[in-house]
Amino acid sequence: METGAPALVELKGVNKHFGDLHVLRDIDLTVRKGEVLVVIGPSGSGKSTLCRAINRLETIDAGEIRVDGKPLPAEGKELARLRAEVGMVFQSFNLFAHKTVLDNVTLGPRKVRGTAKAAAEQEALDLLDRVGVKNQARKMPAQLSGGQQQRVAIARALAMHPKVMLFDEPTSALDPEMVNEVLDAMVALAREGMTMIVVTHEMGFARKAADRVVFMADGQIVEEADPDTFFTAPRSDRAKDFLSKILVH
Amino acid sequence: MDDDYLSGFTALLVQYDVLGAFWTNIQLTFFGALLALVVGTVLAVMRISPLPSLAWAGGAYVNIVRNTPLTVIMTFLVLGAWTQLGLSLSTNFTWNFFWFGVVGLGFYHASFVCEAIRAGVNTVPVGQAEAARAIGLPFLSAARLVILPQAFRGAIAPLGNTLIALLKNSTVAAAASVTWETSSVMKTMIEFQPNYIWEIFLTFAIGYVILVIPIGLLTTWMSNRLAVKR
Numbered sequence: 001m002e003t004g005a006p007a008l009v010e011l012k013g014v015n016k017h018f019g020d021l022h023v024l025r026d027i028d029l030t031v032r033k034g035e036v037l038v039v040i041g042p043s044g045s046g047k048s049t050l051c052r053a054i055n056r057l058e059t060i061d062a063g064e065i066r067v068d069g070k071p072l073p074a075e076g077k078e079l080a081r082l083r084a085e086v087g088m089v090f091q092s093f094n095l096f097a098h099k100t101v102l103d104n105v106t107l108g109p110r111k112v113r114g115t116a117k118a119a120a121e122q123e124a125l126d127l128l129d130r131v132g133v134k135n136q137a138r139k140m141p142a143q144l145s146g147g148q149q150q151r152v153a154i155a156r157a158l159a160m161h162p163k164v165m166l167f168d169e170p171t172s173a174l175d176p177e178m179v180n181e182v183l184d185a186m187v188a189l190a191r192e193g194m195t196m197i198v199v200t201h202e203m204g205f206a207r208k209a210a211d212r213v214v215f216m217a218d219g220q221i222v223e224e225a226d227p228d229t230f231f232t233a234p235r236s237d238r239a240k241d242f243l244s245k246i247l248v249h
Numbered sequence: 250m251d252d253d254y255l256s257g258f259t260a261l262l263v264q265y266d267v268l269g270a271f272w273t274n275i276q277l278t279f280f281g282a283l284l285a286l287v288v289g290t291v292l293a294v295m296r297i298s299p300l301p302s303l304a305w306a307g308g309a310y311v312n313i314v315r316n317t318p319l320t321v322i323m324t325f326l327v328l329g330a331w332t333q334l335g336l337s338l339s340t341n342f343t344w345n346f347f348w349f350g351v352v353g354l355g356f357y358h359a360s361f362v363c364e365a366i367r368a369g370v371n372t373v374p375v376g377q378a379e380a381a382r383a384i385g386l387p388f389l390s391a392a393r394l395v396i397l398p399q400a401f402r403g404a405i406a407p408l409g410n411t412l413i414a415l416l417k418n419s420t421v422a423a424a425a426s427v428t429w430e431t432s433s434v435m436k437t438m439i440e441f442q443p444n445y446i447w448e449i450f451l452t453f454a455i456g457y458v459i460l461v462i463p464i465g466l467l468t469t470w471m472s473n474r475l476a477v478k479r
Contacts, residue, residue, distance in 0.1 A: 075388075084385025088379075097479050160384055
């Protein structure tokens with residue numbers, strides 16, 4: 001990432017409650033163009049909610065979220081347009097179960113962007129090739145392994161040419177032997193300069209691909225640092241405690 | 250049972266055009282089901298829409314119509330909408346009644362179709378809708394392209410039950426003055442030929458059983474065959 005790149009995603013004073021639970025507390029965060037931000041933290045720390053708030057799959061109670069300078073619109077056409085520019089990869093893949101792999105990838109370009117069928121399919125096949133599942137294009141999602149499904153989900157998001165990609169625990173639902181094939185695709189994407197916000201428990205990915213690590217606990221950003229500093233010399237007690245629990249094994 | 254008795258009964262079936270009566274109920278069912286499916290789908294989309302006013306209107310329709318007796322709706326259509334308000338659905342006197350019957354059946358069963366589809370929507374994981382929204386599909390496109398195609402497959406069995414109810418309820422079109430449908434024809438036959446009362450009743454009862462059973466078999470088969478694999 002070039003330093004001084006323009007801010008692409010900005011959060012200012014973001015707060016959210018689920019009933020009595022204060023899941024996001026005064027979140028201020030800026031992600032620059034081309035930056036790979038990894039969000040880590042214990043379960044229930046609000047990191048997934050933060051990720052989902054950026055394309056308004058979760059609404060917020062207070063504060064402001066801007067994507068590429070524009071505040072998040074409320075429901076409606078404007079919001080749909082914004083979501084088309086923010087790619088999202090879910091923990092549970094969420095491929096459209098009644099459509100083939102190829103149709104999963106072409107649906108957005110064809111119905112949202114109005115791309116012609118042949119052009120959309122050509123690009124979809126190129127994207128599927130990039131993530132290594134081109135030979136599965138005609139299959140239904142249920143016929144694929146979890147790792148393959150998640151790579152299709154990445155291709156589906158990329159087909160919209162998003163400005164930023166959000167990953168909400170993309171490897172948490174995978175069998176261990178399939179984690180790497182998904183992480184490899186993500187590392188490749190990071191190397192190509194994609195702006196990425198990744199909520200994950202994969203510390204290896206954070207070390208390898210992140211420009212910056214954000215540590216969250218109890219709905220707050222507790223610590224922000226480059227990966228080397230964070231993993232070798234965490235400042236806060238919460239981060240030290242968290243790292244000691246996951247890194248000893 | 251002598252031959253005269255039997256031939257007397259078969260002559261009755263021709264005299265009162267029993268097959269024609271069944272054909273009328275099949276037509277009522279076909280057009281009624283088509284109307285119910287269209288209106289019911291619109292209602293279901295309203296009820297799952299993010300606009301509270303639309304969701305409320307859909308819910309209000311379902312709860313009012315579903316809880317009103319069909320006979321009351323039919324009687325209202327003919328005595329209220331036609332006789333009093335002067336609404337007409339066809340210039341042909343008898344077809345006018347037929348189409349009022351279709352309208353009554355369609356709008357009444359639309360509320361059940363809506364609830365069947367909503368049950369189907371509940372079989373679609375919420376992640377499917379989130380993924381559809383995340384690639385930038387507006388609500389209606391997400392509903393049309395992602396949610397409803399999967400919801401319909403999950404709703405085939407309850408939709409089949411609604412179709413069966415609609416077929417049997419098509420006899421209530423009698424209340425909309427469709428006097429040439431099965432229950433009205435049966436009533437006339439029993440009135441004039443009470444010596445054949447059991448035969449007449451069984452003819453109509455078995456006729457409906459023959460119509461209903463294949464619908465049940467077909468929807469069970471389709472429901473298994475079209476199930477979305479996850």
